[in-house]
Amino acid sequence: AQKITQTQPGMFVQEKEAVTLDCTYDTSDPSYGLFWYKQPSSGEMIFLIYQGSYDQQNATEGRYSLNFQKARKSANLVISASQLGDSAMYFCAMREGGGSNYKLTFGKGTLLTVNP
Amino acid sequence: GAVVSQHPSWVICKSGTSVKIECRSLDFQATTMFWYRQFPKQSLMLMATSNEGSKATYEQGVEKDKFLINHASLTLSTLTVTSAHPEDSSFYICSGRRRGSRYEQYFGPGTRLTVT
Numbered sequence: 001a002q003k004i005t006q007t008q009p010g011m012f013v014q015e016k017e018a019v020t021l022d023c024t025y026d027t028s029d030p031s032y033g034l035f036w037y038k039q040p041s042s043g044e045m046i047f048l049i050y051q052g053s054y055d056q057q058n059a060t061e062g063r064y065s066l067n068f069q070k071a072r073k074s075a076n077l078v079i080s081a082s083q084l085g086d087s088a089m090y091f092c093a094m095r096e097g098g099g100s101n102y103k104l105t106f107g108k109g110t111l112l113t114v115n116p
Numbered sequence: 117g118a119v120v121s122q123h124p125s126w127v128i129c130k131s132g133t134s135v136k137i138e139c140r141s142l143d144f145q146a147t148t149m150f151w152y153r154q155f156p157k158q159s160l161m162l163m164a165t166s167n168e169g170s171k172a173t174y175e176q177g178v179e180k181d182k183f184l185i186n187h188a189s190l191t192l193s194t195l196t197v198t199s200a201h202p203e204d205s206s207f208y209i210c211s212g213r214r215r216g217s218r219y220e221q222y223f224g225p226g227t228r229l230t231v232t
Contacts, residue, residue, distance in 0.1 A: 037223075042225070043209075043225060043228075044223060044224070044226060045160075045223035046223075047220055047221070047223075050219060050220065052219075091159065091160070102219065103150075103162055103165065104150070104160075104162065106159045106160045106161075107159060108159045
C-alpha cells in the first residue's frame with residue numbers, strides 16, 4: 001500500500017485564487033511528520049511547510065497552510081492568492097518515527113499550473 | 117537559509133565509466149545526508165542515508181557496490197556511480213539535515229546524469 005497518496009496528477013488555478021492540493025497518508029507510527037515541497041522545472045526541491053503528528057495547530061507559512069485532519073489521515077496544502085511563480089510540481093512527504101536517521105517517503109506529486 | 121550545492125549540475129558519460137557527484141552543505145553542518153534519484157515525471161526515491169564518518173545505509177534494491185557513497189565530513193558527501201549503464205541515467209538529488217534542526221531536509225539542486 002502506498003504510504004503517501006496524491007490523487008491529483010495536475011491542477012489548474014487562476015492567478016490570485018486559492019488552491020488546495022490533496023495528500024493522504026498511511027502509517028501506524030504515532031510519531032510522524034508531513035512535509036510539502038515545491039519542485040520548479042529547474043529541479044531543486046524547496047521546503048514549504050511541516051506538520052508534526054503531535055502539533056496541536058495546523059501549520060502555516062506565509063501563503064501556505066496545511067489542513068491537517070489526523071482522523072482522516074490527510075494533510076492538504078492550501079496556497080492562498082496564487083501567483084504565476086507557484087506553477088510547479090508539489091510533493092507531499094512523510095517521515096515516520098523519530099531519531100536522526102528518519103526517512104522521507106514522497107508521494108507522486110501534483111503539477112500545479114497557475115493561469116494569468 | 118540552509119544551502120546545499122551539487123556538482124556537477126549535469127554530466128554525460130559513456131557506458132562503463134564511473135562518475136562522481138558531490139553534495140556540499142554550504143552554510144551548515146549536515147550530520148545526515150540523503151541521496152535520492154528521480155526518473156522523469158516521477159517521485160523521489162531514497163537511495164541511501166549516510167551519517168558523517170559512518171557507512172551509508174542503503175535502501176532495499178539499491179546496489180551498494182554500484183552506488184558508492186562517502187560522507188567524509190559534515191559538509192561533504194559524494195555519490196559515485198560505478199560502471200554506469202544507460203539505465204542509471206536519472207536525476208540525482210542530495211539533501212542534508214542540519215545538526216540540531218527539527219526534521220527539515222535541505223535539498224541540493226540535483227544532478228542530471230546521462231549515460232550513453
